Amino acid sequence: MAAQENALNDPIIMCEDLHKWFDDFHVLKGITTSFQKGERAVICGPSGSGKSTFIRTLNRLEEHQRGTIIVDGVELTDDLRNINLIRQEVGMVFQQFNLFPHLTNLQNITLGPIRVRKLTKSEAEEVALSLLERVDIADQAYKYPAEISGGQQQRVAIARALAMEPKIMLFDEPTSALDPEMITEVLDVMRELAHSGMTMLVVTHEMGFAREVADRILFFDEGMIVEEAPPADFFDNPQHERTKLFISQTLQH
Amino acid sequence: MEEQELTQEIKPPANTKGLGRWLKDNLFNTWYNTLLTCLALVFLFFALKGFLTWAFTEAEWDVIPANFRLFMVGSYPQEQIWRVWNAIYILSVLMGLSAGLWGGLVLRFAVALSGVWFISALLPVELSTRGWCLGAIAMIAVSFFLGRGRTSLRPWILGGWILSFPVIMVVLRGFGENGVLTSNWGGLLLTLILAVVGIVVSFPLGVFLALCRQSNLPAIRWVSTTYIETVRGVPLITILFMGNVLIPIFMPGLDINQVLRMMIGITFFSGAYMAENVRGGLQGIPRGQHEAAQAVGLNYVQTTLFIVLPQALRSVIPAIVGQFIALFKDTSLVSIIGLIDLLGVAKSVIANPDWLGLQAEVYLFAAVIYFVFCYAMSYASQDIETDLGVGKH
Ligand SMILES: Nc1ncnc2c1ncn2[C@@H]1O[C@H](COP(=O)(O)OP(=O)(O)OP(=O)(O)O)[C@@H](O)[C@H]1O
Numbered sequence: 285m286a287a288q289e290n291a292l293n294d295p296i297i298m299c300e301d302l303h304k305w306f307d308d309f310h311v312l313k314g315i316t317t318s319f320q321k322g323e324r325a326v327i328c329g330p331s332g333s334g335k336s337t338f339i340r341t342l343n344r345l346e347e348h349q350r351g352t353i354i355v356d357g358v359e360l361t362d363d364l365r366n367i368n369l370i371r372q373e374v375g376m377v378f379q380q381f382n383l384f385p386h387l388t389n390l391q392n393i394t395l396g397p398i399r400v401r402k403l404t405k406s407e408a409e410e411v412a413l414s415l416l417e418r419v420d421i422a423d424q425a426y427k428y429p430a431e432i433s434g435g436q437q438q439r440v441a442i443a444r445a446l447a448m449e450p451k452i453m454l455f456d457e458p459t460s461a462l463d464p465e466m467i468t469e470v471l472d473v474m475r476e477l478a479h480s481g482m483t484m485l486v487v488t489h490e491m492g493f494a495r496e497v498a499d500r501i502l503f504f505d506e507g508m509i510v511e512e513a514p515p516a517d518f519f520d521n522p523q524h525e526r527t528k529l530f531i532s533q534t535l536q537h
Numbered sequence: 538m539e540e541q542e543l544t545q546e547i548k549p550p551a552n553t554k555g556l557g558r559w560l561k562d563n564l565f566n567t568w569y570n571t572l573l574t575c576l577a578l579v580f581l582f583f584a585l586k587g588f589l590t591w592a593f594t595e596a597e598w599d600v601i602p603a604n605f606r607l608f609m610v611g612s613y614p615q616e617q618i619w620r621v622w623n624a625i626y627i628l629s630v631l632m633g634l635s636a637g638l639w640g641g642l643v644l645r646f647a648v649a650l651s652g653v654w655f656i657s658a659l660l661p662v663e664l665s666t667r668g669w670c671l672g673a674i675a676m677i678a679v680s681f682f683l684g685r686g687r688t689s690l691r692p693w694i695l696g697g698w699i700l701s702f703p704v705i706m707v708v709l710r711g712f713g714e715n716g717v718l719t720s721n722w723g724g725l726l727l728t729l730i731l732a733v734v735g736i737v738v739s740f741p742l743g744v745f746l747a748l749c750r751q752s753n754l755p756a757i758r759w760v761s762t763t764y765i766e767t768v769r770g771v772p773l774i775t776i777l778f779m780g781n782v783l784i785p786i787f788m789p790g791l792d793i794n795q796v797l798r799m800m801i802g803i804t805f806f807s808g809a810y811m812a813e814n815v816r817g818g819l820q821g822i823p824r825g826q827h828e829a830a831q832a833v834g835l836n837y838v839q840t841t842l843f844i845v846l847p848q849a850l851r852s853v854i855p856a857i858v859g860q861f862i863a864l865f866k867d868t869s870l871v872s873i874i875g876l877i878d879l880l881g882v883a884k885s886v887i888a889n890p891d892w893l894g895l896q897a898e899v900y901l902f903a904a905v906i907y908f909v910f911c912y913a914m915s916y917a918s919q920d921i922e923t924d925l926g927v928g929k930h
Pocket residue numbers: 306309311329330331332333334335336337338
């Protein structure tokens with residue numbers, strides 16, 4: 285909490301009236317919000333509400349058609365230089381891990397640092413090994429992704445994103461593709477990351493994690509932010525009908 | 538007690554079976570399979586008996602040694618034959634070095650090649666040829682030991698292979714009147730040159746066309762698609778005829794010789810098919826791979842080089858090698874416009890009044906040569922697939 289208070293008026297991401305269409309389908313209908321340096325935000329909402337699309341616009345995996353996004357002082361436009369700058373500052377973890385299957389776990393992690401940050405191979409490997417240590421799978425460095433479990437793959441994917449030394453980490457349902465017994469090991473890593481002061485935007489249905497770690501919860505429905513509040517208010521005193529319904533439905537499970 | 542037994546390591550059951558067991562499992566496992574096996578054996582016996590009787594009593598194999606030089610190099614002049622050997626020596630050195638550096642597949646090919654030279658040296662050939670053959674073995678062996686373990690040389694050797702290509706062309710051609718006109722190149726030599734040029738150039742061309750066809754820019758996509766579909770809609774033989782006739786009309790000033798025209802035709806034709814094979818691989822790459830690469834900050838070129846192509850090409854190795862094999866055999870079509878490649882030599886030998894009626898012997902010999910090279914490619918492809926762990930990770 286301290287991290288957030290210190291940095292209260294230091295937004296690292298600013299979105300202003302963000303709109304996005306897939307052909308005629310209006311997916312994001314005017315998102316205006318900002319995220320502070322060091323903030324841990326959880327994004328939740330029903331399926332198809334535009335959560336993934338929203339965080340994917342933040343590193344230009346999706347293009348927005350109206351409004352502005354400013355990440356760490358750089359505006360996201362068609363300018364490739366800006367896009368590349370922002371992608372180096374923003375790490376992303378996907379639901380399906382998306383590790384590179386033809387590379388070893390170690391090579392998955394060193395590729396970006398070598399090719400983009402221009403580290404030497406040995407520097408990059410040193411970084412990668414210490415990150416693998418941090419996510420607790422140093423012994424899997426020389427295996428291929430297909431040879432390790434889903435939970436381990438997701439931790440390699442987190443290490444891969446961290447190797448670029450990002451200022452912001454985006455997580456798109458990082459535990460949804462995992463068997464229940466592997467969810468904890470990934471959440472543990474994310475918890476540790478949250479405590480280290482990383483700015484994190486996490487799309488997830490793990491409400492326990494949200495309550496424990498988040499500074500703020502954003503509830504999406506039909507392409508809009510319906511409600512945003514600290515977890516205590518969000519869970520115990522939701523304002524909006526749709527939020528109440530969503531909470532009662534998810535907490536039943 | 539019991540716990541200890543549980544934690545004891547249990548070995549997997551041995552899966553080596555004796556020959557008898559294998560026969561029983563695979564050929565005689567049911568009554569109808571037994572029947573089929575017996576029928577097949579009877580058929581094989583008669584077919585082989587006929588063939589072997591012919592091969593050992595009736596066939597006149599004299600035709601092969603008598604025309605051996607024609608089969609190998611066509612009408613390449615005898616007094617310039619050292620050029621061919623020099624080319625072979627350049628390749629032998631590279632092969633030996635590579636065998637030392639990489640081992641594995643290259644080493645096996647180097648050993649096989651040395652075997653071929655050794656057997657050739659034992660045959661009743663001229664003394665000079667025998668010398669050249671043994672020299673080739675020596676080249677391979679010496680460079681093998683020179684290359685062994687020097688991993689830092691690898692990039693240089695790769696560069697050497699690429700450079701060897703134009704160098705060998707120059708060595709074979711020589712300069713001006715003192716050299717050997719390409720119209721005298723023939724036999725297996727010509728077949729190999731056409732095939733190697735076709736393969737080496739059409740592969741990058743195909744990759745490039747496939748990437749263009751996937752491009753976000755409509756103009757590039759359109760040009761590439763039009764090219765691919767046009768070329769695939771025309772038989773190779775037509776393209777070769779057109780190349781022969783049209784290139785001189787379009788570029789009247791340039792004196793592009795017939796061999797080069799055929800190289801261009803074969804390469805353009807094969808490139809279009811290669812593009813479609815590669816595109817198949819590109820389409821198999823999930824979107825998540827592109828996205829993960831972008832999220833890490835790789836640009837388009839880096840994503841293509843390090844993420845997309847390695848995965849795409851790996852998954853289409855069988856199709857690509859199939860295309861190489863087809864190309865190798867298709868080079869025989871150049872005999873139709875008057876070049877004397879391996880098949881062209883075969884035809885001219887048969888037409889020679891001295892050797893009338895020996896079609897079977899001559900064509901069988903040509904077939905065996907084609908087979909050896911195609912099988913080598915197929916073998917290499919399987920080996921490379923295993924090496925890369927295709928389908929495993
Ligand atoms: N590439 C695309 N083309 C067309 N429509 C798309 C595309 N991607 C997403 N959509 C649509 O946009 C809407 C929002 O998708 P999005 O993936 O952002 O939802 P979500 O909130 O992440 O849902 P979930 O919880 O299921 O992941 C959905 O209706 C989806 O079908």
